[in-house]
Amino acid sequence: MNILGKIFSSGAKDLVDSVGTAIDKIHTSAEEKELIxxxxxxxxxxxxxxxxxxxxxxxEADMQGNWLTKSIRPLSLAFLLVVLTIFTLVDFGFVDLQIKDSWIDLWQLLAITAFGAYFGGRSIEKTRK
Incomplete structure (x- = not known):
């Protein structure tokens, strides 16, 4: 399961648990509580x-559009890969540049989200076909 799925699934689990706790406070039978x-x-x-x-x-609607709508996700991934490669080179000391940690955190989050959604989503689509 991709990282977004884990985040949303854990949120759903927390919601079910909190609703379950609220239901437990209601004076109903154990069977009724489990049904709810x-x-x-x-x-x-x-x-x-x-x-x-x-x-x-x-x-699917994006894939029906023009060249840009079909290519925006792969181009975004390529751009993120270039940025992460630059960050890696900076970290190794090949480039003399200082990058603030806040930028690194932002790009890391964007990369995780984009790569997780693209490859995780594509995998799910292929298994459902």
């Missing part, structure tokens, strides 16, 4: 599935 918890989990899973379908639809 199961229903909440089902709703969250359905929502997650719909979100994944919408992302796939957006990507």
């Amino acid at each position: 918890k199961a229903e909440v989990e089902k709703i969250i899973l359905d929502h997650d599935h719909r979100m994944q379908q919408e992302v796939t639809k957006r990507w």
Whole structure:
């Protein structure tokens, strides 16, 4: 599972746990509580599935467009790869340049998000076909 999936899945788990705690405070039978918890989990899973379908639809719509819409994701990944390569060369001392940690954190987050979404999303799409 890609990093975004892990983030959103853990958020869903936390939501189910907090709803479950709230349900436990209600004076109902154990069976009713479990039924409600199961229903909440089902709703969250359905929502997650719909979100994944919408992302796939957006990507398919992008692929129907012109050259730029088809190429923007690969070009963005190539740009991020160049930036990360420059950061690596700076870190090795091949280039005399100081980069603030805040910029490194920002580019790291962008790279993780972009590469995770692109390759993770592509893998999911291929397995669903």
